[in-house]
Amino acid sequence: MENSEAEIQKAISEISYGLYIVSSMSGKKMNGQLVNTVFQAASCPPLVAASINKSNLTHAYIEESGIFSISVLAQDTPMPFIGLFGFRTGREIDKFKDISFKLLAGCPAVTENALAVLAVKTVSTLDMGTHTLFLGEVLAAETLKEGPALTYEYYKAVKHGKTHKNATTFYAGADRPA
């Protein structure tokens, strides 16, 4: 049995994910970022969770405001749109300047290329080293259109997408950011 770092990374890479934009705000400032780890944490009442890198601006905004939104991306989301939310920082640009969004329960939620949007109020957090898991109650939700959701597998295999260095799934040995 081999247990090298590469062998562990290869096995971990078999885990399936969707792709989402998680957004939050600080006063009138808004920001959002690409996230692959979003999941329903409990069924009744419905709790959802999202994992965010501690060094990202969206992390600071969620800590400050206690709310965030989740936009479930459609499979046909264009790569430049993914690049805007996945590879740019809100510290340098206003990501919401030219895209469609709405306020859902008071929280900005990206509606462009989204199948559904959810607004979440944080109730608990878990320190996961490089990332924080934000667990929260769903305040409001809307389904915007029908169609297949974008998966991380599809993004990598069909769209030849890269992985940002701040992602949980980043592995320097296999996949360097553009």
Next chain:
Amino acid sequence: MENSEAEIQKAISEISYGLYIVSSMSGKKMNGQLVNTVFQAASCPPLVAASINKSNLTHAYIEESGIFSISVLAQDTPMPFIGLFGFRTGREIDKFKDISFKLLAGCPAVTENALAVLAVKTVSTLDMGTHTLFLGEVLAAETLKEGPALTYEYYKAVKHGKTHKNATTFYAGADRPA
């Protein structure tokens, strides 16, 4: 904007998942169960997490032993095999009696129908209401075969699979267990 329970559940159902068997042990007794919420929590060192219903036997075994394994299921996993781990309880039957498994870092890991197996040592937990999130370090991992992973979407759409009442994603209004 409608915010009925059904509207929230519809939006939540757009979240993507894989399907896994999470196994653990109590002395010489072994048990495992179907899980949809497994994710990489941090990149360096690699941490992974799994969400388990508090009322399940596997939950008690992980709490006792502090270790668990994850088997990433292949897309062609037969439905009776999924039924064994997803809809039967280890309190009544020995799920490991007739299936292939191995001991990985001392923890039983189902190898039948698995693309990869990981052994994990719990380092932290998060109470999520009906479920506990177990976060841990990867002790060992092996890739067993190549091929597409089974996703929850494929299980529901192509295999017409049901959702157990103890799953995070169970919603009585839409999907009753067999």
